[in-house]
Amino acid sequence: LLRYLQISVFLFLYIREKYREIVFNLIVKNANVLDFGDIRIIRAIADRIRNDEKGNGRGL
Numbered sequence: 001l002l003r004y005l006q007i008s009v010f011l012f013l014y015i016r017e018k019y020r021e022i023v024f025n026l027i028v029k030n031a032n033v034l035d036f037g038d039i040r041i042i043r044a045i046a047d048r049i050r051n052d053e054k055g056n057g058r059g060l
Contacts, residue, residue, distance in 0.1 A: 024049055 027046055 020049060 024046060
């Protein structure tokens with residue numbers, strides 16, 4: 001049971017990490033399409049994602 005929990009936690013973290021990466025890439029690619037107000041909000045979100053990853057010990 002413990003082994004199963006370890007594997008599921010690992011998978012959860014891995015999927016979350018990949019999802020974050022995909023979202024971040026989409027944000028970066030679409031940033032130049034959006035107007036300036038949206039870019040500021042998106043940059044704030046991106047910075048928060050980056051800071052969260054630093055907190056987890058994973059830089060972007």
